[in-house]
Amino acid sequence: MANAFISLKRLLYDDLAWRVEISASNGYFSGVQDFYTYxxxxxxxxxxxxxxxxxxxxxxxxxxxxxxxxxxxxxxxxAFLFDSVGHAAIEFAVDNNAMSIDHAQTSFFIRTEVAAINNLGQQLRAWVVAPDKPLTWSPHTT
Known part of the structure; x- marks a missing residue:
């Protein structure tokens, strides 16, 4: 089994909006999709x-x-809590909405701890300030 992760990479795009590639895996399934956001x-x-x-x-x-x-x-x-004792998960779902044989979609969950989600938030905020290298987060590293 591969390691679970979420990764963000800023792609070249000449606009105020960013073109971002997101990829993720729970160790069994994975997916990648680019999107535009500020x-x-x-x-x-x-x-x-x-x-x-x-x-x-x-x-x-x-x-x-x-x-x-x-x-x-x-x-x-x-990100959400999936039981009353505080166990957490991140749902990841992407769909490229392409036609026919180019269509791809995935949806899965990454089990993690609240502290790791908090760490993802901290890493994401730092990455927005300095997006020159990809952000790669692991649910088992805080």
């Missing part, structure tokens, strides 16, 4: 991950596009 959206996501959870029902959700084909892609990264 750096302040990623910084806000990092801040939300850093202070997660605020309650037992809290979730942090980053979602772009949809699966109906109205967008060029779908990206979902969602």
């Amino acid at each position: 750096p302040e959206n990623l910084d806000a996501l990092g801040a939300d991950f850093y202070k997660f959870p605020q309650s037992i029902q809290d979730e942090v959700r980053f979602e772009l596009g949809d699966r109906t084909g109205k967008w060029a892609y779908f990206v979902l990264v969602r």
Whole structure:
């Protein structure tokens, strides 16, 4: 089994928005998708991950596009607690919304601890300030 991870890489794009490639694996399944967003959206996501959870029902959700084909892609990264004793997970789902044999999609969960999600938030905020190297996060490193 491979190691679980989430990775973000800024791709060259001449605009105020960033073109970002996200890839992830839970050790069994993996996926990759590029998308466009503003750096302040990623910084806000990092801040939300850093202070997660605020309650037992809290979730942090980053979602772009949809699966109906109205967008060029779908990206979902969602952190949540999956039981009453505080065990956490990150849901990762992407869909390239391509036609026919070029279509690809994946959806899976990465089990992790709250402290590792908080660490992801800290790493993400630092990466937004200096995105020259890819960010690679592991759920087992805090």
